[in-house]
Amino acid sequence: xxxxxxxxxxxxxxxxxxxxxxLNFFLRGHPGNVWVVGNNEKGALWLAEKNGVEKTxxxxxxxxxxxxxxxxxxxxxxxDEDKAAHxxxxxxxTLP
Amino acid sequence: xxxxxxxxxxxxxxxxxxxxxxxxxxxWYNSTTGALRVDGIQGTGTWAAGGTMNQARDQFAGAGTxxxxxxxxxxxxxxxNNSEVYNGSAWTAVTVFPSTVKKSGSTGDTTSAANFxxxxxxxxxxxxxxxxxxxxxxxxxxxxRANFQGSGPHTAGIALCGQGSPxxxxxxxxxxxxxxxxxxxxxxxxxxxxxxxxxSAAAIGAGGYYDLRPGGSEAQTALTFSYDGSSWSNVxxxxxxxxxxxxxxxxxxxxxxxxASGPTAxxxxxxxxxxxxxxxxxxxxxxxxxxxxxxxxxxxxxxxxNASGTIIATSEEYTTPVGTQSITTx
Numbered sequence: 001x002x003x004x005x006x007x008x009x010x011x012x013x014x015x016x017x018x019x020x021x022x023l024n025f026f027l028r029g030h031p032g033n034v035w036v037v038g039n040n041e042k043g044a045l046w047l048a049e050k051n052g053v054e055k056t057x058x059x060x061x062x063x064x065x066x067x068x069x070x071x072x073x074x075x076x077x078x079x080d081e082d083k084a085a086h087x088x089x090x091x092x093x094t095l096p
Numbered sequence: 097x098x099x100x101x102x103x104x105x106x107x108x109x110x111x112x113x114x115x116x117x118x119x120x121x122x123x124w125y126n127s128t129t130g131a132l133r134v135d136g137i138q139g140t141g142t143w144a145a146g147g148t149m150n151q152a153r154d155q156f157a158g159a160g161t162x163x164x165x166x167x168x169x170x171x172x173x174x175x176x177n178n179s180e181v182y183n184g185s186a187w188t189a190v191t192v193f194p195s196t197v198k199k200s201g202s203t204g205d206t207t208s209a210a211n212f213x214x215x216x217x218x219x220x221x222x223x224x225x226x227x228x229x230x231x232x233x234x235x236x237x238x239x240x241r242a243n244f245q246g247s248g249p250h251t252a253g254i255a256l257c258g259q260g261s262p263x264x265x266x267x268x269x270x271x272x273x274x275x276x277x278x279x280x281x282x283x284x285x286x287x288x289x290x291x292x293x294x295x296s297a298a299a300i301g302a303g304g305y306y307d308l309r310p311g312g313s314e315a316q317t318a319l320t321f322s323y324d325g326s327s328w329s330n331v332x333x334x335x336x337x338x339x340x341x342x343x344x345x346x347x348x349x350x351x352x353x354x355x356a357s358g359p360t361a362x363x364x365x366x367x368x369x370x371x372x373x374x375x376x377x378x379x380x381x382x383x384x385x386x387x388x389x390x391x392x393x394x395x396x397x398x399x400x401x402n403a404s405g406t407i408i409a410t411s412e413e414y415t416t417p418v419g420t421q422s423i424t425t426x
Contacts, residue, residue, distance in 0.1 A: 011145070011148070011410050012148075013145065013146070013147050013148035013186075013410065014145060014146055014147045014148075014185050014186065015145060016145035017144060017145045017379055018144050018145070019142045019144045019415055021144070022142040022143060022144060022376070022379070023140070023142060027379050028362065028379060028380075029379050029380040029381075029402075030402075030403060031402055031403055031404035031406060032404075064404075067404045067406070068403075068404045070404075071404040071405040071406060074405070075405060086401075086405070089405075090403070090404050090405040093403055093404070
């Protein structure tokens, strides 16, 4: 069985993921509203309750990569002064 | 053999049920369950979703505590003067800061009395007091500072280093009306982008960029410094170098989260007054956000940049439950 579920869901603020959720399953948010969720019953239920759209790992990775590439392009277009004000050029993200 | 009454001055109460409102450190025997019980044991800290700010922003400052926070200024398509307060559930826009500002410092342990000082553009020296409804001018920093953190209550705050000309090694403390010297960190060069926790009488600073220019370069650092009210000394470093992370608390209980050696990170560390240990991971990577925390056990982080560099408005709350547990042998 795969270790993780992948999906997109819109962050709705307070209560979107709770202390109990964090104790019950792995959860990481990524650019593009992509969520990597521990593949257990509670993790799957969380994604469903958040009106999440389940994705394959490849689909989720493609969304994240597109976001990062767009962010890189935006960063490259910054002036040197603006670049200095930001922490650094976005780097590639590989989903687990 | 030392007995509990000798240590505590009281005998262990023999109760048929756990008391309704035990005090931290209280010990009793539950005759129903046959367990020796104690209250005040810290559980596992975790990060959960907090309210979403009305204005997504990075490079801004926050003051207060986990459920009573104010956020000011920052950047999102230009410098901002927006101010918002958080009540533990939702953010509400309040009177805007008197000017646009980014990378400012802050002190104040409540949203009814906080100070925001320094910041860019121009490594400002000015301070503005927040009284819960409006802004008034406070005392000026003696050094221009930007990209730094402050900590402590309204009348006992401290500001750690920060960018100036050159980057500051010196620090300042605030009594609610004027800033005075709080000594210098024991390094050859200044640091900016660090976290700061504690008060003008007892504080720590950690991480940031160690600025060796001119003649050298900038380097992210894990260095940690402790302040005893008169001077700074080196103490145990963080386990990971961190720059523009979020952090806060006290000299004896602090936390730092985000921005490790990559552009963003979910990782956090906890400071117990002696050393840093790995803490729970946030759900979303972020840096250059703002934080409010009374101790390292309970905190809110808000805004900042996510892993793709997008400026975000979401927040996360770190909560460490305190409860009753049975005393067992192992």
